[in-house]
Amino acid sequence: MMKIWMKILLGLLVIGIIAAFLVYKYVYNKQHPNYENIEASFTLNAQDLYQAFKINKDAGSVKYNGKVVALTGKLSKVETVDTIVTAVFVFSQGDFGDEGIRCTMLKKFNDAAKKLQPDGEVKIKGYCTGYNETDVILEKCSIINQ
Numbered sequence: 001m002m003k004i005w006m007k008i009l010l011g012l013l014v015i016g017i018i019a020a021f022l023v024y025k026y027v028y029n030k031q032h033p034n035y036e037n038i039e040a041s042f043t044l045n046a047q048d049l050y051q052a053f054k055i056n057k058d059a060g061s062v063k064y065n066g067k068v069v070a071l072t073g074k075l076s077k078v079e080t081v082d083t084i085v086t087a088v089f090v091f092s093q094g095d096f097g098d099e100g101i102r103c104t105m106l107k108k109f110n111d112a113a114k115k116l117q118p119d120g121e122v123k124i125k126g127y128c129t130g131y132n133e134t135d136v137i138l139e140k141c142s143i144i145n146q
Helices: 002-028 048-056 059-062 109-112
Strands: 043-047 068-072 076-082 084-094 097-105 119-129 137-142
Touching: 002 043, 043 048, 048 059, 048 068, 048 084, 048 097, 048 137, 059 084, 068 084, 076 109, 084 109, 097 119, 109 137
Parallel strands: 043 068, 097 137
Antiparallel strands: 068 119, 076 084, 084 097, 119 137
């Protein structure tokens, strides 16, 4: 009786080890998309993207969330916190300050983003992750044609 239990436990252990290896190989170690080289699903003016979310958050979410979007517009400012550089388009003032679009840059583009001039025309491409009631959020952003 004890030998049967030992065989069952040993079999479960082997299955567990194989499952852990497969999870590591295909889920944890999964290659991430190269957002810099992905073609944009939408190309539009930055203010139009902001208005799409401001007017109807749900419709904007369905259309743009999870998509790569290329924006053109006048940049308001560039913010730097530690190693995170964010290009910001401001379109209105709310209870908590500036409201608009925040584009968190890929590390490769941090230096170029820091050199961008406020009120300068810029084209930025990034992955849209949603709207937080004040800002449309783009991540993994790159600067196009700079």
